[in-house]
Amino acid sequence: MLAKFGVFVIPAVLLxxxxxxxxxxxxxxxxxxxxxxxxxITTFQIMPAIIAILTAIGMLKASGALAALVQLFEPVCRLxxxxxxxxxxxxxxxxxxxxxLAVLEQVLGDYxxxxxxxxxxxxxxxxxxxxxxxxxxxxxxxxxTKTRYALPCALSADFAGMxxxxxxxxxxx
Amino acid sequence: xxxxxxxxxxxxxxxxxxxxxxxAEVSNAALxxxxxxxxxxxxxxxxxxxxxxxxxIAERSGxxxxxxxxxxxxxxxxxxxxxKDSKALTAISMNITANLLGLGNAATPLGISAMKALKEExxxxxxxTASHSMILFVLLNTASIQLLPTTVATLRLQNxxxxxxxxxxxxxxxxxxxxxxxxFSALCCKQTLRAKQRFTIREV
Numbered sequence: 001m002l003a004k005f006g007v008f009v010i011p012a013v014l015l016x017x018x019x020x021x022x023x024x025x026x027x028x029x030x031x032x033x034x035x036x037x038x039x040x041i042t043t044f045q046i047m048p049a050i051i052a053i054l055t056a057i058g059m060l061k062a063s064g065a066l067a068a069l070v071q072l073f074e075p076v077c078r079l080x081x082x083x084x085x086x087x088x089x090x091x092x093x094x095x096x097x098x099x100x101l102a103v104l105e106q107v108l109g110d111y112x113x114x115x116x117x118x119x120x121x122x123x124x125x126x127x128x129x130x131x132x133x134x135x136x137x138x139x140x141x142x143x144x145t146k147t148r149y150a151l152p153c154a155l156s157a158d159f160a161g162m163x164x165x166x167x168x169x170x171x172x173x
Numbered sequence: 174x175x176x177x178x179x180x181x182x183x184x185x186x187x188x189x190x191x192x193x194x195x196x197a198e199v200s201n202a203a204l205x206x207x208x209x210x211x212x213x214x215x216x217x218x219x220x221x222x223x224x225x226x227x228x229x230i231a232e233r234s235g236x237x238x239x240x241x242x243x244x245x246x247x248x249x250x251x252x253x254x255x256x257k258d259s260k261a262l263t264a265i266s267m268n269i270t271a272n273l274l275g276l277g278n279a280a281t282p283l284g285i286s287a288m289k290a291l292k293e294e295x296x297x298x299x300x301x302t303a304s305h306s307m308i309l310f311v312l313l314n315t316a317s318i319q320l321l322p323t324t325v326a327t328l329r330l331q332n333x334x335x336x337x338x339x340x341x342x343x344x345x346x347x348x349x350x351x352x353x354x355x356x357f358s359a360l361c362c363k364q365t366l367r368a369k370q371r372f373t374i375r376e377v
Contacts, residue, residue, distance in 0.1 A: 009274050017231045024234040031233045032226035039225025042285050043218045050217075051210040056182035058206030062198040063190035094315075105328060113334035122329055122340045126322030127347035131315040132178070137281065138311050139303060142288040145175055146302040149362035153308070154315040157355035161316075164350050168343035 042141060049140025053132060057096055066092070082166050085117050089124060090162045094131035094155065101125070119173060123165040128158055220278040228267065228283060241266035251313075251356070252306050254294075261290035265310060275319045284314055305363050312359055316352040320345075 021028040060066050070088045078084045089107060093100040104125045111117040131154045139147050190199040231237050241248070241263040248265055249255075255262045264287035271280035287310060295304045303311075322344050329337035 009276060013274065013276065013279075014227060017227050017234075017236065020236050021230040021234040026230060026233045028230045031229040034226075035229025035232075036222035036226035038229070038286075039221035039223075039282055040218060042225070042282065042289075043214060043221045046285065047211075047214055050214055051207050052179055054210040054213065055203060055206040056179055056186070058202040058209070059186035059199050060182050062202030063186035063195050064193055064198075065185050065189035068189065101324070101328070104325070105332075108328060108332040108334075113329040113332045113337070118329075118332075118334075119340055119343070122322075122325050123343045123347055126319070126325040126340060126344040127317050127351065129315050129317045134315045135311060136175070138284055138288050138314065139175065139307075141285040142292045142303075142307065144292075144301055144303045144307065147175055148303050148308060149359060149366075150303060150308045150311050151178065153312055153355050153358040153362065156358050157312065157316055157351045160354040161347055161351035164347045165343065168347045169340075172343045172346065173339065 045143075046137055046140045049136045053136040057132070061096075061099070066095070080163060082163060083117055083120060085111070086121055086124065089121055093124065093128050093162075094158045097130040097133060100130070116169065119169045120166050123169055124162060127165060128161045131155060131158055217281070221282045224279040224282045228279075228286075231267075232263075237263050237267055240270055244269055251309055254306060259290070259294070261287060261294055261306075264290050265313075268310075269313065269318070272314065272318050273320050275321055275323050280314070284310070305359070308359055309356065312355040313352070316355050317348050318352060319348070 018028060021031070070091045073091060074084050074087045077087045077090065082090070086107065089100060089103045092103055104121055107121040108118050111121075113119075113122065131151075135147060135150060135154065139145070139150070186199055186202075190196050228237070238258070241258075244266040245257070245262070248262055248269070249257070252262065252265065255265075264283060268280055268283040268287050271277075271283050288307060291304065291307050291310060292298055294306070321338075322340070325340070325344075326337040329340070
């Protein structure tokens with residue numbers, strides 16, 4: 001039931017904005033065109049940052065270095081009580097959004113969505129974001145290249161999320 | 174920071190590829206991925222225009238100001254340096270709303286306009302260095318604050334889960350705690366840097 005909630009959110013939001021705008025006697029079409037134009041300009045502004053980060057991630061995947069990183073971190077994960085089966089997901093999650101969805105799909109298929117592994121994987125995917133992409137896009141848009149402590153803080157939160165997702169499933173489910 | 178991330182990824186891929194004989198794959202990836210990125214940007218262009226347009230309607234009708242007011246106890250706590258009706262605070266509120274509702278496609282354009290507004294707030298708008306507010310705001314977005322994890326629930330449903338949303342309490346708890354870790358570590362970094370700065374000034 002709740003899983004289908006998402007289907008209604010977007011149309012409801014769009015409807016709400018249009019009705020509210022008409023009620024306030026706004027020229028909603030003019031406003032839309034102006035906002036859309038700004039959106040187009042912004043997209044071109046973030047283009048260099050997105051091309052840089054997506055190309056680098058693609059190379060990292062193709063070279064096999066990402067898979068090697070996963071293997072490297074497997075013993076560390078086992079040490080901190082994190083299921084080793086989920087190391088690939090934990091490493092790929094902050095780097096690639098579509099990549100992590102593919103890994104999650106595989107985990108759910110292999111272990112079942114209601115198994116311990118399947119649940120931890122779902123919680124991890126649902127409670128974290130694609131950190132590298134978000135940082136590249138947002139700072140790229142503001143033309144910031146010196147991001148200071150943003151990445152270390154974001155990654156420590158991802159790391160905490162990874163450990164906590166296993167703990168939360170043990171505790172709450 | 175980004176120069177090391179970018180440089181590190183390129184160097185690691187190429188060196189690893191040479192060592193393992195994957196050079197052809199890496200050169201293909203470099204050439205293909207930049208084209209895929211443009212394709213991805215075209216998809217993004219569509220949603221940026223759509224949500225940019227609807228946001229402008231919401232802005233002119235005063236809807237964004239109402240939402241900003243509702244969220245102001247929370248946003249003023251996180252961004253005390255921003256003025257009450259500032260453009261930045263309104264944009265931040267809209268981005269948070271979109272994130273809570275799980276509208277990822279809308280959250281990105283809204284977040285970008287918030288970043289631009291935050292950049293206008295700093296003393297030197299031409300600077301290429303992130304302000305503390307910008308970092309906090311990005312951390313709000315790298316942590317997931319979505320109320321309902323609909324994408325994951327859909328995947329679980331497709332894989333035959335009995336109750337796809339039963340992960341909800343665990344997801345909310347994990348999201349909340351990892352957001353706290355992000356914000357707390359950012360505050361620590363800020364304090365440490367400030368203390369260091371004071372120390373150097375005294376030395377001079």
